[in-house]
Amino acid sequence: MESFSLILAIVVVTALAFDFTNGFHDTANAMATTISTGALKPKVAVAMSAVLNLVGAFLSVEVANTISKGLVDEAGIRPEVIFAALVGAILWNLLTWLVGLPSSSSHALMGGLIGATVASAGFGAVHGDVLVTKVLIPAIAAPLVAGLAAMLATRLTYRMGKKANGKAAEKGYRAGQIASAGLVSLAHGTNDAQKTMGIITLALVAGGTLAPDSDPPMWVILSAGIAIALGTYLGGWRIIRTMGKGLTDLQPQQGFAAQTSAATVILASSHLGFSLSTTHSVSGSVMGAGLGRKGGVVRWSTATRMFVAWGLTLPAAALVAALAEWVCGFGSWGTAVVAVFLVSSSAAIWKISRREVVDHTNVNDHDVPGEEPSGVVTQAMAAVSPPPAGAVTEEFATIPAPADTAPPAKTTV
């Protein structure tokens, strides 16, 4: 840890901050269905998820840094570039949390890395084909795979379980949901905490503190694990509400089918070499479970807003990161400006979120779908998403958002 420069320290702290936002952004993936069906009390659910995330961070020694490897040229990457990338990713995570939309933290991080790299080294440094195969195709495939599996599983469990009722069935579905949610938490801890470890290690290598190809040092593993667990425990209640109640109404059978499908898809994809986003898989499986029950409905307006957010994630994070990198380019004071900007806009977003508090006490209150995005949420959403419906559908059809829809995000954050 000798010769630990200031910029390196800033990068490490920012990376841990990203890890933290990642934790609370993705609590919903593991626990939204368990909370909304009442299988676990909200506080118990997030505590369990936090512990499993922490355990997950220590389970695997193989660093899953697909993010730092392959997508951009590693040679010539400087700590400032990583810092700018993290700024973009954190701000996008906070903004989507504010409007309560689940979006992929990994996409935000990749977008940030791409934007910062382009601003520092030009478009040539980004591998466009890797972008398509690792980002775009999975973003479309994950909800389809998970959704279809969850839909069939839901149909089946309702058909087979006609005679399953009473206390035994209730307890059974509860246990099943908890088990599959636990698996998702564990897998999340392993994957996402490792991403932060990869980023910090990359920064340490780039800053010359670590020799190239080193394993992450113990303090990196420990702090990344703790940061993601703390974030998870804090609970992204807004996103949990959208995922558990906003997309559809879940009964225990559906929650079980959805969570099992999500856990299976996540594990299968990461071990068959076609990595799919946890967020996309879980959202897809929740919608699939909604469609699988007779009389079940999926609120497509909420789903559409979520899809738009997915499409915007990468370009928006990239844009913010590119701007941050550009400002950092002015030297130390530029970096300081970006750091101050990051802290103040995070504070502002938190301040706005206090106008309408969502926490463990009201996470399941969601009755009228149309009214759920009240004041704050609609305003903020209006600022992030391209204005009228026409633009939205076009956005939905072509996932790579045109650059001209992204600038509003820049002005708000």
Add this chain to the structure above:
Amino acid sequence: MKIDWAALGSVFGVSLVVTVALVALFTLGISGLSRRERAAAQGQSAALAVTGAYACFAACAAAVAYGIYLIMA
């Protein structure tokens, strides 16, 4: 650009089969336990249903254990 359709296809297939199979097994297990509940209410026993139910749950537990093994590997 090379899209790994084979990997994507196998993810699709494996996820579908495993999810449906697991949920089916689990539902069978739950049905078995409910049958015991009903039988007990009438003062009968449902040994076969209960044995079947525990076999189903054991299979599900094995799947979860395999999942944890995959995460650690």
